[in-house]
Amino acid sequence: MIAEQINLTVNDGGAAVSDVCVVPIIPVVLAGGSGTRLWPVSREHFPKQLIGVLGTDSLLQATVRRTQGFDAARVTVAQPLIVCGEEHRFVTSEQLRESGIDARIVVEPWRRDTAPALTLAAAVAITGGADPVIVAMPSDHAILDTPAFQRAVEVAARHAWAGAVATLGVPPTRPETGFGYIKVGASLAPNVHGIDGFVEKPDANLAQRYLASGDYWWNSGMFILRASVWLNAVKRLQPGMYDACMAAVAQGEVDGAFFRPCAAAFDRSPSDSIDYAVMERLQGDDTLPRGVVVPLHAGWSDLGSWDAVWDALEKDADGNVARGRVMFDGARASLAHSEGRLVACLGVSNVVVIETDDAVLVADRSRVQDVKGVVDRIKAQRGLEANTHRKVRRPWGYYDSIDHGDRFQVKRIVVQPGARLSLQLHHHRAEHWVVVRGTARVCRGDETFLLSENESTFIPLGVRHSLENPGKVPLEIIEVQSGGYLGEDDIIRFDDKYGRC
Incomplete structure (x- = not known):
């Protein structure tokens, strides 16, 4: 076992680990946020972790790439765990596939903030008797210097393996009022300090005093600790959360590329953040592991606003x-x-x-x-612009709402090769389909037939129908809807390869 390669001693709550040490880590990316601070690009149904704010990669893709390439002489990196919500699971899976990264996806039944999400991941991580060091990080932050980030994680992981709860703190460069802060304690080892407390986002005057003192670092929201250490702390401090999450994982099931915790069990978990649920309660209790902070000099930003x-x-x-x-x-x-x-x-x-x-x-x-x-x-005002874009991603591809008016709507629908829309019907609208690229296999009532470019068909109101792309290139159709109600909730699904019935 990897643990047999490790030689460590514990000193005053921190850990002094020998240079000959290989620590097993598992990256845990928390990707369940809704993200409205970068509106209108980021919206609830397609939040900022899924968009390319800084480049061609989405923030999620950049975060997962950052977990690759660690020093193999210091840490071994297991397959990442991504925790996301039901509404984002398909696009999350697709972005990981595009990045060439194999990861496990844990689908949260409901949003319960970061502490339950991390508890689900920790419970999954210990299956089979493993107890790796978890590197928990948000999916929507920017880090400009990946090697510096990895060096800080390696230092934190060595102390976490000895039982400490480590976090990465960012020495401030300005009196920022948009971040929480960590009060830095005494030095425990090179580049490792104790934690004297966590403080909320300050006003401008207090932020200036924090900057001048040098005793306060920005709270990055990244935490490094063993899976068992986190679960024991949650069991002690948040027993209701612990019981609900452990039951949800024990009763969960694999659904293709996804692991689904039991929704009924998870529903009993309270909602809370990692900071509030555990981290802020570690100080002053000798029965709990000690918190330590490692400085992060890597061009970090939480990208919490367009100014950032x-x-x-x-x-x-x-x-x-x-x-x-x-x-x-x-x-x-x-x-x-x-x-x-x-x-x-x-x-x-x-x-x-x-x-x-x-x-x-x-x-x-x-x-x-x-x-x-x-x-x-x-x-x-019930405006759609708060939650959805005009272009809406689906597991089979996407649609773009080109135009709409009284009793009509026009969409451009793109179906990826081999993908299929569900067998469905609508109570309030009829649909006209015109193929502009590719080949469509259409099921309409008892009929099944192919349509090629420049061919069309009509789907009457109340008739079961489905659309499939049997070809090798994306299928594009123009859909004209007509009827008294054109909302997306006017869909009755009978069969769906993506489990949305």
Whole structure:
């Protein structure tokens, strides 16, 4: 067993580990967030971890890639565990496939914040008698220096293997009011300190005092500890959460590429964050493992606002950041993001302009933290823009709502090769399909037939139907819906290869 290769001693709650040491770790990526702070690009049904905020990779893909390439002489890395919600499981799986990374996906039945999510992952990690060091991290943060991140994790993992609960703290570079802070304690070993406490997001004056003192680091939200240490701490501090999560995993089942904890058991778990549920309660209790913090100097950002995105990206000579079709003329210190249309910024300073198919955000960079209030107002008005994009991903591909009006809607539907929409019917709408690319296999009532490019068919209201792409290229069709109600909830599924019946 790998544990036999390890030589360690425990000293004052920290661990001094010999240089000849291989620690088994398992990355746990917490990807269950809804993400509205980067609206309108990030929305509840397609949150920021799934979008390419900084480049072509999504933040989820970048996070999982960061878990590859550790020093094999110091740690061995097991297959990552990704914890995500039901509504994001297919796109999460597809993005991992595109990245060429084999990972296990644990599907949370409901959102219960980060502490239950980590407890589910820890319970899965110990199956078969293993007890690896968990490296738990959010899926939507930016880290510019991966080798520096990995070195910090390796230091933390060696202390975690000895029983400590480790976290990565970021020495602050400015008086930030958008982050929680860790009060740093005495030095326990090179690049390892005790933790004297956690503090909430401060106001501007207090943040300035934290920066000046040098005793407070930003809380990165990344935690490194053995699976058994986390489960024992949760059992002691949050017994209801422990019982619910352990039962959910014990009664869970494998569903293709996914592991599904038992929903009924998990429903009994309270909702809480890792910080509140456990970390903030470790200090002052000698029966609990001691918390330690390792400094992280790796260009970290939680990307919690468009201002943070501006800060993380390369700028032109005037301090501007452009993504997509953007022109600057006399603009300074601004961010413009276009997903299609040309965005021209003339003579403006310190602004954020975000263009999407169905919404445009224009904000002063000092007010971007208030985006959540805008999203709340859209929800109060029952606006679809708060939750969904015009382009909606599905396990079989996606659809784009091109146009809509009274009693009609037009969609462009793209079905990937080998994929199939469910056998379904609608009570309130009929559909006309026109194939513009590829070949479609259509089931309509008792009929099954093929349609090629420039051919069409009609699906009457109340008739069972399905659509499949039997070809080697993506199938594209134009769908024209007509009827008295065109909502996405007017679907009765009878058979679905993706388990959505």
